Amino acid sequence: MSTVYNFSAGPGVLPAPVIKQIQKELTSFHGSGMSILEISHRSTLFENVIDNAKQDLKDLMQVPDNYQILFFQGGGTGQFAAAPMNLASKHHRLALLDSGHWASKAHDEAIKLGYQVDVLDSTKSEHYHELPHLSLTFNQKNDDYLHVTINNTIEGTTYHQINNPTHLPLVGDMSSNFLAERYSVKDFGMIFAGAQKNLGPAGVTIVIVRDDLLKKVPKIPSILDYSLFAKKNSLYNTPPVFSIYAAGLVLKWLKKQGGVDVMESHNRKQSKMMYDFLDQSKLFRNDVKPSDRSLTNTIFTTGDQKLDLQVAKEATQHGLMSIKGHRSVGGLRASFYNAMPTAGVQSLIDFLHDFEKKH
Structure with missing residues (x-):
């Protein structure tokens, strides 16, 4: 077997130059004599890593200044809990388009936490071979946001264009086509994406959230608190240092590709x-x-x-x-x-x- 191609849905294929750079730097990161696996997350070395990653992501996605870029653990699945706990604090209710397995998981997690979920449309009866869309009769008054899985990894469907005629903030699960297709961040109140499908190794999840949605929420676990992570530059606790470093290398590679x-x-x-x-x-x-x-x-x-x-x-x-x-x-x-x-x-x-x- 001479050449291997990895078609896994996640963890997915990484750029060969990134793998080589990780290998080269692994024993001594930037000449420090310490591996990236052991440097302090409070060090200047890592502050530069996370700040550069944020800036590169901001450049690539044209993230407006009134959005925060945060780094969480727990994968995209963790955001099924974090999103309602942070964003559905007023009505404790959200709207959702049921487009497949991961949308269904987000629905079930919100229900388990005590939130009401309004399923606006579902294509389950069509085996999710096409996408659901917003109902024109949808009553928005009591929902805090609208959850949409932008790319359905298991079913092979994608919302290539975002149409949100409601006044609700749009929360987009973009885990499996993050940075693979152009979307306007301004169309979303919040975007999240587990890195392991298209950005880097497992262990870090990107959250891009609009400033006006950040608020102090009582009785929320600190590890899921968007406002707290924004205040602490995602360094409230020890972050996934290696995963952020590797994702940062992929972001620089993406810039070089155009x-x-x-x-x-x-x-x-x-x-x-x-x-x-x-x-x-x-x-x-x-x-x-x-x-x-x-x-x-x-x-x-x-x-x-x-x-x-x-x-x-x-x-x-x-x-x-x-x-x-x-x-x-x-x-x-x-x-x-x-x-x-x-x-x-x-x-x-x-x-x-x-x-x-x-x-």
Whole structure:
């Protein structure tokens, strides 16, 4: 096996230059004689790391000055609890579009914490093969915000354009297409994203939140408090130092590539290659509504569970890793994150084409 391509939905592929830089600096970070794994989070060395990461992210996403960039632990799942605890303090109620597995998880977590959730629309009966949309009859008066999963990693759908006709702050779970597609931060009250899908290793979650939504909330765990983390520059407790450092390197790599718009063009090209193959294939298919298809997570199947498993097994033998679908839905999935080279996508298509000829 000469070349390996990682199509995992997360932790996902990292840029090769970033891996090499981590390797180079691992034993002595910036000539300190200490590894990044052991430097103090209160040191000037790490203050520079976190401040540079914030500035690079601000530049890449064009984050306005009236937003805070925060670094949390607990993954995107942790924000299913943090978001309502911070933002639904007035009515203890939120609205949600049920677009798939992770939207459903956010719904259940809010309910468990005692919040009321108004599901405005759901495409569960359509197996989430298309996206739900806002109801024109939606009564907004008693909801504190609207939760939307921007990219559905498991179902392979994406809101490519944001339409929020309500007065509610929009909370966007952008975990699996963060920095892979251009969105205007001004359209959101808050954005969050677990790093391990498209930004860096697991361990850190980015939160971008508008200043007017920051407020002192009684009886909220300090580890989830947006206002406190903004005040402490995300250093209320020991942060995930290595994960922030690695994410910072990826942000600098993204700048060198030309930024988010260049990445989006790259991702559109690669996803089109894959969808064009699937649309003409006599063995494989993608059931997602074409206008809702994800650029980063392509879902496909033969329609036969045993044959799907055989595809995943043989792909692994060819160095095409982790194309087995999520355990909740089965099938097959290939994730094309920013660091995936076009050669990897072409190798996968060539393998699937050869498999199809044999079957």
